[in-house]
Amino acid sequence: MGILIVVLLLLALILAPQWWVRFVLRRYDKQLEGMPGTGGELARHLLDRFDLKAVGVEVTEEGSDHYDPEENMVRLSPGYLNGKSLTAVAVAAHEVGHAIQFNKNEPVSWLRKKYLPKAIKMQRIGASILVALPLIAVIIKVPHLMVITGLTGLAVLFSSVFAYAAILPEEWDASFNKALPILEEGEYIPDIYLPVVRRILKACALTYVAAALADVLRLWRWLALLKMIR
DSSP states (O other): OHHHHHHHHHHHHHHHHHHHHHHHHHHTOOOOTTOSSOHHHHHHHHHHHTTOTTSEEEEOOTTOOEEETTTTEEEEOHHHHSOOSHHHHHHHHHHHHHHHHHHTTOGGGHHHHHHHHHHHHHHHHHHHHHHHHHHHHHHOOOHHHHHHHHHHHHHHHHHHHHHHHTTHHHHHIIIIIIIHHHHHHTTOSOGGGHHHHHHHHHHHHHHHHHHHHHHTTHHHHHHHHHHHHO
């Protein structure tokens, strides 16, 4: 019973950040009639305002909002590009914050260049190990090898979490040194909504780490599949 409680608490701790991020983004993704423009329109306006006319704005898949430094493009999901919610506005401002970082060649932008490729590579390695687990179980039925392989996959996935955590200062800067002051000082958001916008921008900053942490649960899914195969 005690072990079960520990496992449940561990699972809750791993999933809680992503649950919170999703909850915040969805909770405030409601259209506000008084909003002067959509997330996409705000992004375009801010880019022009900061003399970043070369940066484009385009639609991307739902939940894949990001700034692409290679293409110099702010990409927003359909709901945020065309929406007039607090979430749409805050996400658009956050991604513009990244565009400012990279186009101004700010020191914080180098964190992504240094650590993001490593984080993605470690995630792929970890996922590959987990994918290989059922095959290894069928070919070589060695319990110790299964444990070692599983722990290796877990370690690699946790390493990717730490790599994403190293990028947090860049994400935090985009939210609270760029997006929030821009929205507040430019009076793009009524003061009554600023506490909510701060919450949304915090969720934006934690998105990558929360998602990487949740990926650790892939190990548990593959272990469950292994049990079924046996």
